[in-house]
Amino acid sequence: MTKKLPPTNRSLPIALIRAREGVMQPIRDMLAETGITEQQWRVLRVLAEHGPQDASTLARGASLLFPSLTRITQSMNSKGLITQTRDAQDRRRQMIAISPKGQKIIDDYAGQAVQIVAGFKAALGDAQYEQLLDLLALLDPGRLD
Amino acid sequence: MTKKLPPTNRSLPIALIRAREGVMQPIRDMLAETGITEQQWRVLRVLAEHGPQDASTLARGASLLFPSLTRITQSMNSKGLITQTRDAQDRRRQMIAISPKGQKIIDDYAGQAVQIVAGFKAALGDAQYEQLLDLLALLDPGRLD
DNA sequence: GGCTTTCCCTTAACATGTTAATTGTTGTGA
């Protein structure tokens, strides 16, 4: 029995890509006027939610690969959105914190972001929305929070 | 009532990223030995499933942006995985077809790919798996197939 | 025909994803 690939419109990886596309488009539109990218927005959110932390923790929290995070934090530091300080005890480790300027972006746009997500929630219905999050969490490789 | 952002671990965009990460990792591991990328695999799959087609149709089918597709097809053409011919009637249009070498990759690895997806399907259960695909389709911006 | 508009695709520029190699630091065991 030669197993055949599912049609691409029922392919899980492709469905994930397309769903992400659909969800991100309005968010990207919103972020366009802030001058920051979607990933930089994630970094700010994680820092605002969990406070200052080292780069490894931040990478996990924002779901970014380390090399990406290195570039992103450099860029955000030069824009004054975050601060980076080397840990005194372990000089390999770097502590990253959100700056007032970064916090202001979060404060200014959190409302809009909530609205956008609320739109999707309404489109799916609360129950299905929560179930979707649950199912997605099952696919998450690092769900050890 | 100041609306607050949901915790990042219940954020839909982030959940989509993490789920995609989890699903793609084993697929990327498989593709590593083929020498092609995840996107090139998608292109081959769409061409194998739907036959030769112009670049615009292929871009939609493989969920790739046009500039990405231009680079990818150039690379795949030089590797002999696809063929590109300009349409005689409309010389703006480009027809793209899978080559025997490209088809061989599909044939050789389709079985493994099916196994990997079957693993996720088993982990979620058939019903939940299908429901996940349905929910994701609702978020797809271009679900006009 | 000549003009504009529209369409299909390509380039360009910059940011990120991804893997592998590298640098600087800390911990460890002989």
Next chain:
DNA sequence: TCACAACAATTAACATGTTAAGGGAAAGCC
């Protein structure tokens, strides 16, 4: 203490994501 493994972060190299601009070809209009 000294060589060596383990660790945190960076750098490099290449592919893709994303937006904007460009270039050639077809379609419409006068």
